[in-house]
Amino acid sequence: MxxxxxxxxxxxxxxxxxxxxxxxxxxxxxxxxxxxxxxxxxxxxxxxxxIQRSGSERMTLEMALKRYLNDITPTKKPTTQRGETSKAKKLTEHLGKYSLAALSAEIIANYRDKRLNEKGRTGTTSNNTVRLELALLSHLFTVAIQEWGLGLTFNPVLNIRKPSPGEGRNRRLSPDEERRLLAAVNKHSNPMLGWIVGIALETGMRSAEISTLRGPMVDLERRIVKLVDTKNDGQRTVPLSRRATELFKAAMANPARPGDCHLVFFGEPGKDGIRRPYAFTKIWGILIKELGLSDFRFHDLRHEAVSRLVEAGLSDQEVSAISGHKSMQMLKRYTHLRSEDLVKKIDKIKQRNLRKV
Incomplete structure (x- = not known):
């Protein structure tokens, strides 16, 4: 009693x-x-x-996110850590005062709709941004249920509709944009910026993959780069075009590199005396804005490079081996072929068939 x-x-x-x-x-x-x-x-x-529910009733989402960022996020890749920290801020801003026990599917669905209509510097929040925020919230509930012993019995995020990923970006460089972009980065006081942009455009490697490269990973004689820790947790070998090889030769021969630094693209020593990868995000944003290409992102260079590989006639399997895409569906998001190039290809095929007749 x-x-x-x-x-x-x-x-x-x-x-x-x-x-x-x-x-x-x-x-x-x-x-x-x-x-x-x-x-x-x-x-x-x-x-x-x-079921003892007091734990989930006392713990707010803000408290849970702090615990998640301290315990779970550090086990992930640096780029993922930065992304989760940013997503956690939005979740805390809108839902941080709710206890985990009080977060219902209805409340989370309202958050989804509000975020999708929320305007930022570049327009309304994209479907993919909201989808990834909900994915973080969902995994937090999974961890809380399985490991934290808070008395939660279900994950409310599983009971709501998720925004579709969308069609993906279709931003290609025009010849004039490419000429102006390369001229601007090559004129920058630090030559590493020009080398990095050129390599991204030639190889389709991601920003983090390029910036964290170390000397032993680059084989100029065989014209390959061996990536050992990629976004998809796998290794892959990237073949180098002649232009990419020239850029790497210049980068590897950089006279400013200290003798004890193995990074291909290196920054200044931090307060702890350790050199980390060259941080070019800020100067990239400034140059893009000055060129009037504010809608162009660094990752669009990867999109451009992969599309050019397809246009050059490589098969989907060959392109995926170079780019590291695990599924053909994901690869298709990057292979938007120029209509004018397809027209030229159709004309060549028809002319070839007429000659045979």
Whole structure:
């Protein structure tokens, strides 16, 4: 039988002591609420279905996200860590004061709709951004259920519709844009910026893959780069075109590189004396804005490079081996062929067939 007492603050405290169960206590504004809770809880204990929910009721989403970022996020790749920190800020801003127990599918669905209509510097929030935020929230609930022992019984994110990923970006460089872009980065005071942009355009490697390259990974004689830690947690070998080989030769012969630094593209030493990869994101953003290409992202260089490989006649399997895409569906998002190039190819095929006749 529960013990119900009035507290000095005027509230009612219910305490349940039952053999085989830990002591459980909860405070309510009215005696009626305390009695109702006590009856329900004791009934669940008798039937063997009682779950201690106080942990999920006390822990807000803001507290849970801080724990997740401290315990789970550090086990992931640096780029993923930065992304999760950014997504956690938005989730905290909108839902941080809710307890985990109070977060229902309806509340999360409202968050989804509000975020999709939220305007930022570049327009409304994209479907993919919201989808990834919900993915982080969903994994947090999974970890909380399986590892944190908070008394949660289900993941409410699983009960709502997720925004579709969308069609993906289709931003290609025009010949004039490419000429102006390469001229600008090659004129920059640090030659590494020009080498990095040129290599991205030639190989389709990701920004993080290029910036973290170390000397032993680049084989100029065989004209290949061996990537050992990619976004998809796999290794791959990237063949180098003649132009890419020339760019790597220039980068490897950089006279400014300290003798004890193995990074191909290196930055200044930090406060701890350690050199980290060259951070070019800020200067890239400034140059792009000055060139009037504010809608062009560094990752679009990968899109351009992969599309050119397809246009050059390589098969999907050959392109995926170079780019590292695990599925043909993902690869198709990057292979938007120029209509004018397809027209030329159709004309060549027809002319070849006419000659045979």
């Amino acid at each position: 529960a013990t119900i007492v009035k507290t000095p603050a005027g509230t009612w405290k219910a305490v349940i002591r039952k053999t085989g169960w830990p002591t459980n206590a909860k405070t309510f504004r009215t005696k009626r609420d305390a009695e109702d809770w006590s009856r329900r809880t004791e009934d669940e204990m008798v039937r063997g279905v009682y």
